[in-house]
Amino acid sequence: MACTYSILTQGIYSNFCLIDSNEDRCKGEMLDLQHGAPFLRSPKIESGSDIAMSEGSRIVIITAGVRSLVGETRLQLVDRNVKIFKDLIPKIAKGSPDCILLIISNPVDVLTYISWKLSGFPKNRVIGSGTNLDSMRFRVLLAQKLGLSPESVHGFIIGEHGDSSVPVWSGVNVAGVTLKELNPTIGTEQDTENFVRLHADVVNSAYEVIKLKGYTSWALGLSVASISHTLLNNTNKIHAVSTLIQGHHGIEEEVFLSLPCVMADNGVTHIINQNLTPDEAEKLRKSAATISQIQKGLL
Numbered sequence: 123m124a125c126t127y128s129i130l131t132q133g134i135y136s137n138f139c140l141i142d143s144n145e146d147r148c149k150g151e152m153l154d155l156q157h158g159a160p161f162l163r164s165p166k167i168e169s170g171s172d173i174a175m176s177e178g179s180r181i182v183i184i185t186a187g188v189r190s191l192v193g194e195t196r197l198q199l200v201d202r203n204v205k206i207f208k209d210l211i212p213k214i215a216k217g218s219p220d221c222i223l224l225i226i227s228n229p230v231d232v233l234t235y236i237s238w239k240l241s242g243f244p245k246n247r248v249i250g251s252g253t254n255l256d257s258m259r260f261r262v263l264l265a266q267k268l269g270l271s272p273e274s275v276h277g278f279i280i281g282e283h284g285d286s287s288v289p290v291w292s293g294v295n296v297a298g299v300t301l302k303e304l305n306p307t308i309g310t311e312q313d314t315e316n317f318v319r320l321h322a323d324v325v326n327s328a329y330e331v332i333k334l335k336g337y338t339s340w341a342l343g344l345s346v347a348s349i350s351h352t353l354l355n356n357t358n359k360i361h362a363v364s365t366l367i368q369g370h371h372g373i374e375e376e377v378f379l380s381l382p383c384v385m386a387d388n389g390v391t392h393i394i395n396q397n398l399t400p401d402e403a404e405k406l407r408k409s410a411a412t413i414s415q416i417q418k419g420l421l
């Protein structure tokens with residue numbers, strides 16, 4: 123609902139089909155939104171529990187499944203959510219054969235891989251929301267530390283949307299000034315300015331919000347709205363999203379992880395080849411090995 127609300131209120135798209143196995147909850151959400159239609163350019167919103175209602179969709183955003191309880195990692199959800207995806211993805215692929223699949227449910231990297239396999243879609247049209255959210259969290263924390271607007275602080279978190287994510291300290295910059303040039307120890311334990319703490323805070327963000335309010339929603343909704351805007355308007359904007367990264371940075375496994383991607387109306391068009399340090403690339407390869415291990419035997 124946070125994705126829907128963000129897309130609707132920003133005027134990005136106005137034709138929605140909300141599907142949930144809990145039909146009443148979904149209808150309640152639909153009615154509540156419809157009552158706001160005069161403020162929302164009179165959108166068309168339907169709801170139901172039958173996936174066939176979504177036939178012919180341009181983008182299918184999948185958030186179905188269980189979420190983490192307090193202290194539970196995203197990877198611990200894998201078996202329960204893969205089961206749901208095995209049922210859903212073939213039906214969606216049949217009903218909306220030309221759609222872009224935008225996966226949100228966790229563990230998002232594994233479920234994006236599973237969706238790619240089960241849909242038979244080309245890799246560019248199967249995308250996980252990945253570390254677009256983590257990168258926003260990173261920029262917000264960096265901006266708070268530097269006393270700047272997050273829009274003026276640039277940096278990426280890549281790899282797993284989860285505990286093994288990788289901060290690209292070598293590329294963090296403000297107006298083209300790379301912070302690593304000013305502070306060569308940035309992102310290491312030797313750094314007296316303790317920037318390394320910010321990545322730990324990014325990794326801990328979801329755990330903290332879940333402990334406080336039970337789930338995360340708004341930032342993810344805004345992140346998905348931003349990705350949707352790019353896809354629907356063919357803008358070639360770069361987002362860190364989960365895509366097939368085999369062959370990049372020495373990764374041999376068939377895994378989906380986040381790297382900065384150029385995105386347009388047919389999904390991911392290019393992966394940006396960042397000039398990672400050997401340490402950053404090694405951490406990414408470790409992340410890939412972890413995910414690959416988890417994927418074994420799922421299909």
Ligand SMILES: NC(=O)C1=CN([C@@H]2O[C@H](COP(=O)(O)OP(=O)(O)OC[C@H]3O[C@@H](n4cnc5c(N)ncnc54)[C@H](O)[C@@H]3O)[C@@H](O)[C@H]2O)C=CC1
Pocket residue numbers: 141142143144147185186187188189190199203206209210225226227228229230251252255283337338339342
């Ligand atoms: N990638 C990211 O950054 C984020 C991912 N998530 C993930 O999104 C997922 C959903 O989280 P919430 O929305 O907080 O959970 P929620 O419990 O509020 O919603 C999940 C919905 O899925 C529905 N559902 C379950 N099985 C279904 C099926 N087979 N068909 C249709 N609907 C089905 C449930 O009825 C429920 O309404 C979780 O896996 C969570 O970890 C949540 C926030 C951020």
Ligand SMILES: CC(=O)C(=O)O
Pocket residue numbers: 196228255328338339342
């Ligand atoms: C739940 C989750 O994956 C997040 O908020 O990052």
